Amino acid sequence: MAARKPRIVLVGGDGGPTGVPRHIVALSHALAPVADITVVSEPDRGGFLGLEGRHIALPGLASSLRPGAVWQGYQALMDALRTEEADLVWLHARLPVILGRLGAIRQAYKGRVSVTFHGLPFGPGHRRVMALLSRRLERWMARRTPPLEMVFLTEDQRDAMSAHLGCAGARHRLWVLGNASTIGPLPAPRQRGAGRHLVMTGRAGWQKNLEAAAAILPNLPEDTELSLCGPGTNDAGFAAKLRVIAGRARSRLHLLGPINDVGALLAAADGYLLTSRYEGEPIGALEAWEAGLPVFLADFPGARNLAKHPFSQVFSSEDPASRAREIDAGLDAFLGDKSRHAQDIRASWAKHHAPEIFATNARRLVETWLAAGA
Numbered sequence: 001m002a003a004r005k006p007r008i009v010l011v012g013g014d015g016g017p018t019g020v021p022r023h024i025v026a027l028s029h030a031l032a033p034v035a036d037i038t039v040v041s042e043p044d045r046g047g048f049l050g051l052e053g054r055h056i057a058l059p060g061l062a063s064s065l066r067p068g069a070v071w072q073g074y075q076a077l078m079d080a081l082r083t084e085e086a087d088l089v090w091l092h093a094r095l096p097v098i099l100g101r102l103g104a105i106r107q108a109y110k111g112r113v114s115v116t117f118h119g120l121p122f123g124p125g126h127r128r129v130m131a132l133l134s135r136r137l138e139r140w141m142a143r144r145t146p147p148l149e150m151v152f153l154t155e156d157q158r159d160a161m162s163a164h165l166g167c168a169g170a171r172h173r174l175w176v177l178g179n180a181s182t183i184g185p186l187p188a189p190r191q192r193g194a195g196r197h198l199v200m201t202g203r204a205g206w207q208k209n210l211e212a213a214a215a216i217l218p219n220l221p222e223d224t225e226l227s228l229c230g231p232g233t234n235d236a237g238f239a240a241k242l243r244v245i246a247g248r249a250r251s252r253l254h255l256l257g258p259i260n261d262v263g264a265l266l267a268a269a270d271g272y273l274l275t276s277r278y279e280g281e282p283i284g285a286l287e288a289w290e291a292g293l294p295v296f297l298a299d300f301p302g303a304r305n306l307a308k309h310p311f312s313q314v315f316s317s318e319d320p321a322s323r324a325r326e327i328d329a330g331l332d333a334f335l336g337d338k339s340r341h342a343q344d345i346r347a348s349w350a351k352h353h354a355p356e357i358f359a360t361n362a363r364r365l366v367e368t369w370l371a372a373g374a
Contacts, residue, residue: 005036006087006370009111011077011100012041013093014062016231017258018203019179019283020093020118021047026180027090028052030359031366040080041093046260056080063095074099081109087370090114094121098137101145112369114149116177119280120157122164124301126278127206135164142168149369151175153281154305175365180358181286181349186267195223196331198296199269201262201284202276204232212275212298212320214245217253219324224331226273229256229265266291270338271331276300285309289349292342294334296327308352310344 008031012024021041028037029052037053042061044051058080060073077099081089089111091100097115104113121134142165150172152158158174165172198220202208210228217226232238234257243250259265262284266272272288272295279302285295294311297303303314313330315323334341 005034006366007084008035008037008088008090008366009081009084009086010037010039011081011089011091011093011096012039012047012061013096015042015045015047015057016203017046017049017260018231019280022182022283023116023118023179024048024092025051026182026355026358027362029182029355030362034363035088035366038084038086040077040084041096046258049260061093061096061099063093070095070099074102078103078108081111086111088112088114088366090116092116092118094118098141101141101148104146104148105141105144112149112372113146114151114365114369116151116153117157117161117280118153119278119302120160123160123278125207125276139165139168142172145172148172149175149365151177151365153178154302156302156305157280177361177365178353178358179281179283179286180353180355181283181290182355183263183266183287183290186291187264189267195225196221196270196335197268198224198226198271198273198327199265199288199293200226200228200273200275201230201265201287202228202274202282203230204235204238207276207278209275209277209298210242211245212318213273214242214253215320216273216275216323216327217246218249219321220249220328222249222252224328225252225254227254227256227265227269229259229262231258233257262287263291266293269293270335271296271327273327274298274303279303281305286349286353289345289353292346294330294341294345296323296330308348310348311341 010024012020031037032052040056043057058076060069060076064070091097103109122131155176158176162169200213234255239255246253272293274285275298278300288295289309296313299314306312313326
């Protein structure tokens with residue numbers, strides 16, 4: 001008789017096409033051959049396209065400032081985890097990471113527990129009050145939860161959390177599992193006019209700082225266009241604000257909203273822009289890397305971890321004009337020998353962030369955790 005596959009529940013938050021759902025989808029593909037996978041999250045809004053395994057939709061798991069919604073999410077999540085009786089509960093997204101650990105403290109469900117931090121919840125770029133609260137919360141939880149498998153996207157983030165927790169973190173094991181990108185072969189680029197095309201992917205909000213991207217555009221040559229895509233980017237009020245910032249360049253600013261086929265957009269692009277205040281390990285930048293594009297990055301914590309990309313540029317200033325000059329020079333250099341540079345970029349991506357590498361590392365982690373809990 002074949003041995004029973006372990007049951008793994010992956011817990012996410014919002015169901016939109018953002019980084020955490022895509023990370024969970026990649027995990028489901030990596031682990032489906034060796035485990036029975038169930039994903040618990042908010043209802044799918046395009047983020048869980050291609051998911052392997054069952055999906056249980058629970059309202060109340062997206063981050064919220066409404067106590068009633070948070071309490072509803074906590075109760076629904078605990079009910080689901082008790083029903084599933086998983087061998088491993090793997091928590092993702094900020095609110096589920098908090099709620100799942102509170103449940104573990106209260107012994108509200110069974111199973112080994114792992115937590116992935118998709119970026120540190122404190123540090124440069126975060127709002128000061130929320131960062132302070134997060135620092136205190138992490139220490140408080142580290143002292144009270146049962147021993148956890150704590151996963152980080154980069155070594156720097158792991159080391160920063162270890163230093164922050166100090167003795168309180170000694171009860172837990174800390175690991176690194178970076179992101180992958182999975183856009184696959186690019187379609188033939190759509191026909192486009194002359195000029196150069198920048199792309200930035202990311203939802204509207206404080207973190208992605210799309211206002212900074214719009215401020216760069218008027219300082220770029222008039223042959224350069226910028227497309228922003230992600231949840232909220234085409235909302236009327238937000239779009240109006242960005243067009244005001246873009247000023248005379250507003251006709252070269254394209255606000256596309258959420259899209260599922262980012263490959264077609266990247267296939268028609270000449271470069272990728274990311275103006276975030278903070279990040280974990282941005283899947284959008286990895287997708288641009290996979291597509292063979294140069295990337296232009298704000299100097300957020302972790303930006304220099306993308307230095308393995310052979311054509312990345314971390315801005316030396318926050319001044320929009322200075323950033324525009326660096327982008328202009330970088331695009332000229334890239335387009336001067338586009339085919340060779342794109343080939344080098346894709347080869348570098350395959351070495352560091354291909355899905356096969358991600359799958360091997362994810363399965364190795366799970367096997368280690370479950371063996372320790374046997």
